[in-house]
Amino acid sequence: MNSVLFDVPGPRARARHRIGTIVGGAAIVAFLGLLGWKLWVEEAITPDQWSFLTVPGIVLGLAEALLFTLAAAATAIGMAVVFGAVFAFGRLSDHALVRWPCLVVVEFFRAVPLLLLILFLFIAYGWALGPFGSLVIALTLYNGAVLAEIFRAGLLAVPRGQREAAYSIGMRKYQVMLLVLAPQAIRTMLPAIISQCVVALKDTALGFIIGYSGFVHEGDLIFTSIQYNNPIAVGIVLAAVFIVINYSLSRLAVHLESRLRRQGTTVVHVDEGVE
Template sequence: MSASVLFDAPGPKARFRNLVYSVVGSIGLAALIAWVCYRLYDKGQFAGELWDIFNYAGIRENILEALLSTLKVFALAGVFSLVFAVLLCVARLSDHKPVRWVAVVFIDLFRSIPLLITIFALWVGILGHMTPMWALVLGLTIYNGCVQAEVLRAGVNSVPKGQVEAAYALGLRKTQVTASVLFPQAVRAMLPSIISQLVVTLKDTSLGYIILYPELLYSARLIANNTPVGGVYPTVQTVIVFGAIYISLCLALAWLAKFVERRGSRSKAGIVPAGAKELEEAAAPAAPETKGPGGAAPPSK
């Protein structure tokens, strides 16, 4: 068995210690989970009747409206943040030093400020009166746009310089090189990171409950705190239902990312240059002519 070059293979005593630590840690974790479950059971959180609240039409409508509100904010913030990221990335890569430094300061500033502070500051009136929805959308756009701009910049810098030099040698301007050479390859290379940040954007919509925007987390808090059954609040049931909704949305985004990546790789591999079919036909050997009796060619039909 070959040993790794990063660390020495553990000896008998080290393997025994690792085994002991694993067993003790597993027992401790199992004991903690059992204690939590016992406490929840003791408070009546596992009672079957607590699930009955989700049979009410009003509760289901509330959940559906919260889901639509979350998706609306996510769609707006996702699109706006990607557009804003392209603008910031172009400014960050600009040859003009003032433009480049403004972009650098803006990106570093809003990546350093907690997103919750940005959203709350927009809501209380830095830019005048703003509804909770647009305060949430603008805050998500600014923060995620700054992060996505750095992701795109990393993708642009990963493109081989020879391609850029060849594009300039063909007489393309910088705008054409950026739009037709750099950004398509940058997006393809950084697509997993872009989708991962979109997942973060989706989860960050839950910060809207701070500014009273009726998204999923706000609706979950209302249901868990205002619909007791027999004096017991359905906390566990609400966490399970709304957690499943969030997990389903994130899995859908992950599936979309894999689908787009597969389609992109297939389209890249399946490109047929113009005239390739004609060249193949010209290079193929001609079929031998069939001659009639006496060596004469058969009459044409």
Template sequence: MNSKNETTVLFDALGPKGRRNANIAAIASAVVILGVLGWVAYVLYGEGFFESSRWVNPLDALVVETTWIPAIVNTLVAFALGSLVALVLGVFIGFGRISRFLPTRAASTVYVQFFRSLPLVLLIWVSFTIDGHFGFTTDTLGWSGEARRLTFLVLGLGIYNAAILAEILRAGVNALPPGQAMAGQAIGLRHGQVQRLIVLPQVLRNMLPAVLAQLVILLKDTSLGYVITYPELLHSANIIGRDYSNSFLQALIIAALIYFAMAYALSKVVVFAERRMRKKTAAPKAAAQLESVVAGGTAGTVV
């Protein structure tokens, strides 16, 4: 079935009058959007927003070298470490959510429900201010102020996003037809083998778009390091705006464009990975492992 036929199955095709009304609505929407953008540009032009002198300072070579580049590096470091913590912890909590053992399932559920309901900025701030209340401080460990801020930003990002990723994993597992897991159990596979050899390879591919969306959110959430003065992009843009008060909005727009570029690049990388997974899926490898498990007699005996 081609895409055109698939589309007509979902809803009736528009007739001549419907197509005309849709075109009129599209043109009207475009006119309104262009009008709003034109009005905003006119107001900014009247305030001298586009004057070159107001863009020179935030784009000065020295400012780029000493502020923008370190800010980008700091943002990417926080994103990479936060993603690592979130993915590893999210996998453990996610499998805990579907565990057959009630205590594990209950503890994982409490973790997800509690941390998912907290504002991320509150979690970062609390973890940052609680330092020193358990008999040690990051200062006694020899950490610098920047390393301390990075540590608690990463902890906040990892703990919060792990709860979201755990729910994505649980939803992905539950979305699979139950007959596949039942077939694995019918040939004598243990619960862990069913999850590893049958369920997980399919879940990883199906949940990739949702994981991508959450990682993009995590990348943007690194800006919350601003509240603990971690020198990421938003904090650095604020510093530049303070140093050059007539270029504050320009500095924020430059930071926004950098965030967009990083998020767009991340989306392209994951789309490429998704295409690779579709071409060379983990299913053949999992099938080979499944065959060796059954042939080797490591699976349980069906009664």
């Protein structure tokens, strides 16, 4: 099928594209090689910089901190799902006194920078919430606002005939939402929900600002110590762990989306939900 945006490249254009790809790839490899050599010369990635990985206590501390991070992300996303469902239903209400406050809440927490929200909760209520509570509630409010739009889009994506049929047999609106629309919408929203889990997990790193004993905070304790002083090595380890977990979740979301599309199901994306 010909594209309506540009002409299909001919033999010369394809040859130029291949040459550009090869030259660009070679330039990237050369840059990474130069960067690696520079870091080696500066003794930033030499074997002694990785010696912390051979200390059982440090490895155990990192594992425990990772569990704390995963616990914060799991708690936040669980609460965000509930928050999002409630405010999605509120935004679809026929009553303006319910619909407009829900709209204001959702738009407000979508617009507030997450870092400022975390700092505000910790400064204002940290005495009661602590670092964990401040981080989790901030993540809940932000991700819940995003999920509210995803849920709303998912509910609206269900064929109109489904709700009309439910109304025709005398079901009330809340019954239509809970018993007819929500079960069908959940399947279409799963990829977007999983993608939002990735966002929540990455954002737990912001807990470092308020001293939450998470994965990033534990890494900071390692590379700021006089014994190691190896921020690059520790940063590479932290990044690798986050990449593996987030990539696995992303692939799961892609797999679910592909499977749903093969079944002919309309899939709701994060960007569709937040427009």
